Amino acid sequence: MMDNKPFEKPVVVELGHVGKYREIRSTQEAAECLMTVWPLNRGPRHRDALDTCLKVLEGYRSTADARRALVEAAKESDVLVPDERLPQGKLPQGKLPQGKVH
Numbered sequence: 001m002m003d004n005k006p007f008e009k010p011v012v013v014e015l016g017h018v019g020k021y022r023e024i025r026s027t028q029e030a031a032e033c034l035m036t037v038w039p040l041n042r043g044p045r046h047r048d049a050l051d052t053c054l055k056v057l058e059g060y061r062s063t064a065d066a067r068r069a070l071v072e073a074a075k076e077s078d079v080l081v082p083d084e085r086l087p088q089g090k091l092p093q094g095k096l097p098q099g100k101v102h
Helices: 025-036 045-058 061-078
Strands: 006-014 021-026
Touching: 006 025, 006 045, 021 025, 025 045, 025 061, 045 061
Parallel strands: none
Antiparallel strands: 006 021
């Protein structure tokens, strides 16, 4: 089984509706999110992030590279939730289980 390559710090994105937060905690989860539930307003940073995540999972890049690329893709699609929008840097009702949407 492939290591899911956890991030040092999760990336929080808002997908679907306002207030629907998703905490992405690993490279594997980021790749799945980028492929399946990412908004349609995808651009070059989305492609770069997906490519980077796949390279990380294959052992060619670092998890820090994947996290950075995911943050850039989230900014490009306007779905990144900055830490200052989260009370004490956390989701409103605490941490969600990995891959769950709030």
